[in-house]
Amino acid sequence: MMGVMSGATTRKQQTHDRILDVASRVIRRAGYNGVGLANIMKEAGLTHGGFYAHFPSRNALLVEATQRAGRDTGAVLLERMGQAQAKGMSPFSALVTTYLADDQLDNAECGCVVVALASEVPRQTDDVASAARARVMALVALVRRSLPAGAEPGHAQMAVATMVGALQLARTLPAKDGKAWLANARASLIQQYDA
Amino acid sequence: MMGVMSGATTRKQQTHDRILDVASRVIRRAGYNGVGLANIMKEAGLTHGGFYAHFPSRNALLVEATQRAGRDTGAVLLERMGQAQAKGMSPFSALVTTYLADDQLDNAECGCVVVALASEVPRQTDDVASAARARVMALVALVRRSLPAGAEPGHAQMAVATMVGALQLARTLPAKDGKAWLANARASLIQQYDA
DNA sequence: TGTACATCAGTGAACGCGCGTTCACTGATGTAC
DNA sequence: TGTACATCAGTGAACGCGCGTTCACTGATGTAC
Numbered sequence: 001m002m003g004v005m006s007g008a009t010t011r012k013q014q015t016h017d018r019i020l021d022v023a024s025r026v027i028r029r030a031g032y033n034g035v036g037l038a039n040i041m042k043e044a045g046l047t048h049g050g051f052y053a054h055f056p057s058r059n060a061l062l063v064e065a066t067q068r069a070g071r072d073t074g075a076v077l078l079e080r081m082g083q084a085q086a087k088g089m090s091p092f093s094a095l096v097t098t099y100l101a102d103d104q105l106d107n108a109e110c111g112c113v114v115v116a117l118a119s120e121v122p123r124q125t126d127d128v129a130s131a132a133r134a135r136v137m138a139l140v141a142l143v144r145r146s147l148p149a150g151a152e153p154g155h156a157q158m159a160v161a162t163m164v165g166a167l168q169l170a171r172t173l174p175a176k177d178g179k180a181w182l183a184n185a186r187a188s189l190i191q192q193y194d195a
Numbered sequence: 196m197m198g199v200m201s202g203a204t205t206r207k208q209q210t211h212d213r214i215l216d217v218a219s220r221v222i223r224r225a226g227y228n229g230v231g232l233a234n235i236m237k238e239a240g241l242t243h244g245g246f247y248a249h250f251p252s253r254n255a256l257l258v259e260a261t262q263r264a265g266r267d268t269g270a271v272l273l274e275r276m277g278q279a280q281a282k283g284m285s286p287f288s289a290l291v292t293t294y295l296a297d298d299q300l301d302n303a304e305c306g307c308v309v310v311a312l313a314s315e316v317p318r319q320t321d322d323v324a325s326a327a328r329a330r331v332m333a334l335v336a337l338v339r340r341s342l343p344a345g346a347e348p349g350h351a352q353m354a355v356a357t358m359v360g361a362l363q364l365a366r367t368l369p370a371k372d373g374k375a376w377l378a379n380a381r382a383s384l385i386q387q388y389d390a
Numbered sequence: 391t392g393t394a395c396a397t398c399a400g401t402g403a404a405c406g407c408g409c410g411t412t413c414a415c416t417g418a419t420g421t422a423c
Numbered sequence: 424t425g426t427a428c429a430t431c432a433g434t435g436a437a438c439g440c441g442c443g444t445t446c447a448c449t450g451a452t453g454t455a456c
Contacts, residue, residue: 011419011431011432012431012432015432015433030318031228031314031315031318033226033228033229034228034318036408036409036410037409037410037411038408038409038410046432046433046434047433047434047435048410048411048434048435049411049412049413049433049434049435049436050432050433050434051410051411052410052411052412053431053432053433057410057411058409058410058411108317114364115314116314117314118313118314118360118363118364118367119226119310119311119312119313119314119315119363120226120314120315121366121367122303122366122367123225123226123229129367132367133367133368136364136367136368154379154382154383155383157361157376157379157380158357158361158379158380158383160360160364161356161357161360161361161364161376161380162353162356162357162360163360164360164363164364165313165355165356165357165358165359165360165361165363166352166353166356166360168313168314168359168360168363169309169313169331169355169356169359171316171317172313172316172317172324172327172328172331173328173331181352181356184349184352184353185352185353185356187349188349188350188353192387206398206399206452207398207399210399210400231441231442231443232442232443232444233441233442233443241399241400241401242400242401242402243401243402243443243444244400244401244402244403244444244445244446245399245400245401246443246444247443247444247445248398248399248400249399252443252444253442253443253444392456393455393456394454394455394456395453395454395455396452396453396454396455397451397452397453397454398450398451398452398453399449399450399451399452400448400449400450400451401447401448401449401450402446402447402448402449403445403446403447403448404444404445404446404447405443405444405445405446406442406443406444407441407442407443408440408441408442409439409440409441409442410438410439410440411437411438411439412436412437412438413435413436413437413438414434414435414436414437415433415434415435415436416432416433416434416435417431417432417433417434418430418431418432418433419429419430419431419432420428420429420430420431421427421428421429421430422426422427422428422429423425423426423427423428
């Protein structure tokens with residue numbers, strides 16, 4: 001799944017966008033410290049020397065890549081939720097079913113950046129951490145909009161905590177157990193908050 | 196808080212234990228890739244060359260440090276739960292109150308290893324991942340024993356997912372917001388599962 | 391009890407390697423006339 | 424339309440540094456007689 005190319009026009013903007021797209025996937029696959037700049041550039045089809053024409057530092061890339069990953073998966077999530085709602089699901093059930101879909105177990109590379117990196121966030125510099133924080137808040141806001149009208153305000157936070165924790169822990173288990181976890185989490189969440 | 200020294204007798208065993216104790220805190224503070232061997236050894240009051248007399252590789256240290264961190268915090272958790280129960284709390288309320296105590300926001304160094312490292316686990320080698328997996332299972336087992344008799348089997352998994360997710364996300368927020376998250380999580384969990 | 395020697399735990403220099411960052415350069419693209 | 428030049432994006436060698444790992448050595452501890 002390639003990232004959404006925003007309205008880039010010049011060659012340089014397209015390259016910048018390509019580096020960002022690669023980095024947004026790399027940080028989710030390998031963590032903030034998992035891959036060096038040289039390999040990120042190589043995966044974008046470039047040599048490492050050109051990096052600093054696009055970003056002032058590695059850290060600046062991490063900030064932008066965090067934002068990018070969040071926006072990309074937010075868009076995908078909304079689209080799939082729409083499809084599920086078109087089949088008759090309530091907004092919250094559509095959200096939970098999409099967010100905790102079995103295919104999210106592998107391919108963390110294309111999944112939610114919060115799940116992929118949450119435990120690393122407190123160790124990052126302020127700018128990276130606050131970019132990640134913004135993605136957490138966006139996720140809470142999305143859940144809040146999806147809950148039935150009149151739901152208690154704290155429910156959105158709890159649903160997010162449960163979804164993030166469940167997917168993270170499911171990924172630490174063998175595939176079969178992980179799927180059972182996710183199924184349990186989907187059913188529990190829908191029963192608790194969508195009744 | 197120092198780790199529990201098991202029945203070490205010889206000088207070498209004591210040193211081995213000291214390295215492990217330092218490493219178990221370092222991985223929670225800085226992540227699996229956050230600090231090099233030289234600094235771990237220095238924090239244990241040694242020079243880096245001596246490391247390989249105690250462990251066959253860095254990876255082997257990560258495995259043992261994961262186990263050690265889990266056992267240490269498991270013991271602390273049980274002790275504090277006991278104190279809370281002595282004041283009249285139910286086992287589950289004691290667990291939630293202890294696990295999601297405000298003082299867990301800082302000092303991840305002395306907190307639950309699952310919370311500190313969950314999103315890094317799928318990127319580790321098999322032996323490290325399976326040590327971490329064992330700590331997840333131990334946490335689920337502890338929650339299961341603490342739930343009221345007759346609780347549905349899936350509840351322990353969900354409570355763990357919620358506790359881990361809530362503490363992780365609370366740590367990404369500014370301290371004040373983090374405390375509010377934790378308070379909300381404690382109240383919600385107790386209301387949901389301890390009624 | 392005292393001396394001689396073996397064992398052991400820890401030291402510190404060295405290795406090859408990959409990292410983030412810098413920079414002089416190249417070759418392609420675009421503009422001026 | 425064609426030539427001359429300026430701009431620009433990307434190249435690749437080089438830097439200093441910290442990493443995991445190895446190893447010859449030292450000095451302290453323990454054992455034998």
